[in-house]
Amino acid sequence: MITAGIALGSNVGNGEAHIQTAIAALDQAVDITARAPLFETEPVGMAAHTPVFMNTAVAIETEIPPLELLRHMQAIEVAMGQAVCKHNTNRIIDLDIIFYGDWVIHDPSLTIPHPRFRTRHFVLAPLVHIAPDWVDPVSGQSIQALFEALAA
Numbered sequence: 001m002i003t004a005g006i007a008l009g010s011n012v013g014n015g016e017a018h019i020q021t022a023i024a025a026l027d028q029a030v031d032i033t034a035r036a037p038l039f040e041t042e043p044v045g046m047a048a049h050t051p052v053f054m055n056t057a058v059a060i061e062t063e064i065p066p067l068e069l070l071r072h073m074q075a076i077e078v079a080m081g082q083a084v085c086k087h088n089t090n091r092i093i094d095l096d097i098i099f100y101g102d103w104v105i106h107d108p109s110l111t112i113p114h115p116r117f118r119t120r121h122f123v124l125a126p127l128v129h130i131a132p133d134w135v136d137p138v139s140g141q142s143i144q145a146l147f148e149a150l151a152a
Helices: 013-027 065-079 122-132 145-152
Strands: 002-010 033-034 040-042 054-061 092-098 105-107 110-112
Touching: 002 105, 002 122, 013 054, 013 065, 013 145, 033 145, 040 065, 040 110, 040 122, 065 092, 065 110, 092 122
Parallel strands: none
Antiparallel strands: 002 054, 002 092, 033 054, 040 054, 105 110
16 A cells, blocks of 8 residues: 545635545545645635635545556546646646655656645645655655745
8 A cells, every 4th residue: 555645626616515525536446544624725826816725635545556546536627527727727626646655756647746746835734734744755855844944
């Protein structure tokens, strides 16, 4: 079993309900072992007057390989009505693999750890609640250290 971290976000409609639905769908395929509280966060890199996001993160245990897990998460997004996402657009639901054990993956369709998570408060704030001691295999820093450095 691999421990992985998944970030979830929504800024269209009832974000909390969308996140609950996505977590329930994810729970059908993996074992969710921890869940962060919901955070309301300002959009990053988006137009003025963009609705705020609801964000959280979950820790999972899984035997599903990373690319298959990504496809499963994308199927959840599509089933919930989310079109293929472009960067910096509104989201009914967005699911991202942040960590997959201590794996480092550079694939055209998937980069793990997530390439921008270290600079995103909306990812680190939930993660620090469920996995402060997880170590980023690229930087060697814990989630707690990354969160504190970003906050400083």
